[in-house]
Amino acid sequence: MISLVTAGKVVWVAFVAGWYLLRRPFDRRARRARLTIDRRKGADTIRLAISATGLGIIPLIYVATGQPRSASYPASPLLFVAGICTAVTALVLFRLTHKALGQMWSVSLQLKQDHKLITTGIYKYLRHPMYTAFWLMALTQALLLPNYVAGLAGVVGFGFLFFSRIGPEEAMMEEAFGEEYHRYRARTWRVLPYLY
Numbered sequence: 001m002i003s004l005v006t007a008g009k010v011v012w013v014a015f016v017a018g019w020y021l022l023r024r025p026f027d028r029r030a031r032r033a034r035l036t037i038d039r040r041k042g043a044d045t046i047r048l049a050i051s052a053t054g055l056g057i058i059p060l061i062y063v064a065t066g067q068p069r070s071a072s073y074p075a076s077p078l079l080f081v082a083g084i085c086t087a088v089t090a091l092v093l094f095r096l097t098h099k100a101l102g103q104m105w106s107v108s109l110q111l112k113q114d115h116k117l118i119t120t121g122i123y124k125y126l127r128h129p130m131y132t133a134f135w136l137m138a139l140t141q142a143l144l145l146p147n148y149v150a151g152l153a154g155v156v157g158f159g160f161l162f163f164s165r166i167g168p169e170e171a172m173m174e175e176a177f178g179e180e181y182h183r184y185r186a187r188t189w190r191v192l193p194y195l196y
């Protein structure tokens with residue numbers, strides 16, 4: 001029988017692989033698109049690197065080596081089951097966001113030629129449901145990996161990206177779509193209905 005720690009690591013790896021497979025076709029298409037606004041360079045590159053370190057590199061080092069060992073604590077079956085639930089919810093939400101955004105998606109602060117504002121599908125209810133999915137991804141990491149550093153690195157890394165990007169992203173959308181975005185913003189929540 002494998003230990004709960006190993007099971008958590010296996011589920012986390014499967015979860016990240018599923019995440020990557022869902023994103024791959026959109027990423028390939030996005031690389032070929034012509035852009036009218038491209039704010040990837042500078043601050044956004046740093047944000048993406050910090051987020052990828054917290055959500056990917058640090059937990060991967062822990063999964064492969066068990067380091068940093070001194071930050072580990074006993075695994076709990078309750079947290080493990082909760083982690084599976086948040087993983088499934090995150091993947092479903094991540095798929096819904098890509099389905100709704102389609103070719104309008106890009107990894108950074110960019111707008112395509114003939115970019116359209118999407119306000120349908122999951123975007124009818126939330127302006128940033130993909131970031132909700134990323135928060136769930138960070139939570140899944142914390143629940144599945146019983147190590148204070150590896151588990152919480154996602155919350156810190158993605159939290160940095162989220163809080164430093166949300167303002168510039170909304171400003172960019174408002175600049176491009178004016179009144180249409182203003183009205184959309186007034187009738188939707190950012191990431192959590194009735195809360196934020």
Ligand SMILES: C[S@@+](CC[C@H](N)C(=O)[O-])C[C@H]1O[C@@H](n2cnc3c(N)ncnc32)[C@H](O)[C@@H]1O
Nearest residue numbers: 104106107108109110116117118128129130131
């Ligand atoms: C990483 S995606 C995240 C999308 C969104 N913030 C979310 O969390 O669901 C960021 C890019 O998606 C595009 N985008 C974001 N919201 C959009 C919308 N409602 N309609 C069309 N494109 C959008 C913009 O090009 C933006 O640079």
